Amino acid sequence: MVKCGIDRIGEFGALFRGKRLGMVTSVSGVTLDLRPGYVKFHEVYPLVCLFGPEHGMYGKDGAGEDVDDVARDSATGLPVYSLYGGEEGRHIAPERLETLDAVVYDIQDLGTRFYTFISTLLYVMEDCAAAGRELIVLDRPAPLDGVTVEGGLLEPEYRSFVGAYPLCIRYGLTAGELACMVNAEQKLGCRLTVVPCTGWERTRLFSETGNLWMMPSMGIPHFSTALVYPGTCLFEGTNVSEGRGTACPFEMIGAPFVDGAALAVTMNREGLPGVIFTAACFTPYASKHKGEPCEGVLLHVSDAHAFRPVRTGVTLLYRIREMWPRQFRWKPRDGKPRRFISLLAGCGAFEDEPPAPEALLAAWEADSAAFARRKAAYHLYK
Structure with a gap:
């Protein structure tokens, strides 16, 4: 059984206690027993507000649909702000960050470059760095293992919200490792802390963690x-x-x-x-x-x-x-x-006219091999 960062928050009281905290999360941010992670967190360390990514905090909005802010979360009474089309746009507003000391990130993503939860993570890193706020990532396993890399490296002129950083399509990093990579490579100066998982090894797929799958959006049911x-x-x-x-x-x-x-x-x-x-x-x-x-x-x-x-x-x-x-x-x-x-x-x-598939895949395999070497410096797990 793998313990995710959310399941270890009791071990990190000094990291959270006494701070004004906001949390970026979604329906996939659950505990081992499938409780909403933000509810458990709020019971131990009171939160000020919540932020949701694409598909909304509850995972009910369709791909690419603007997500409106929610007045109050029914379970906690906390305000919920959308980071995908609400009043905040895709960044946390500076005036919102003024009410916080730190932002906590807890989402199970897919380990795939164009699944936009990691784009939200990178935008929030930039916001926290600019505002001098702390970012705390409650880490989760890389669901497609932390070893295998596939696909070409994102070229700068094709950067978008479905490709926010030069990664391969399947990049083999946890959210915490990715945050460490971006912070170091971009010299963001973000005050970043990762609460690591326990019991996860890089070669393991999500199906081998002993944890139950919670669909992160309606389009990824299993x-x-x-x-x-x-x-x-x-x-x-x-x-x-x-x-x-x-x-x-x-x-x-x-x-x-x-x-x-x-x-x-x-x-x-x-x-x-x-x-x-x-x-x-x-x-x-x-x-x-x-x-x-x-x-x-x-x-x-x-x-x-x-x-x-x-x-x-x-x-x-x-x-x-x-x-x-x-x-x-x-x-x-x-x-x-x-x-x-x-x-x-x-x-x-x-x-235009695409290259032969063998040529494209060969070029992408070269990119993948180079990226696998590059990412190794940021591994937090064996």
């Missing part, structure tokens, strides 16, 4: 979803459904123009490690292709340690594009300078 997400989220930049509006978001990929049986045969011939594809028929009840019968494939991860989601997602994307070239489309720019696929990929490979 750990199996989090496992495929670093690769299949790329389909958000296309006209192919990533499975939103079905029971298997990000695990089921398809479109009205796809032949699911043919695609399953093609993908299984690829020999990708740790995954089997079966044909799927589905009609999304929401999001892309709502109400339209679709065909595609369902991903079955047979070996989570061998499985490489980024390689799998890229291969699947290229094969669908090759098999249905007249119907496949990138998501429109809608007047924006970059395609959304480029912001997700963190590079310009898909701005």
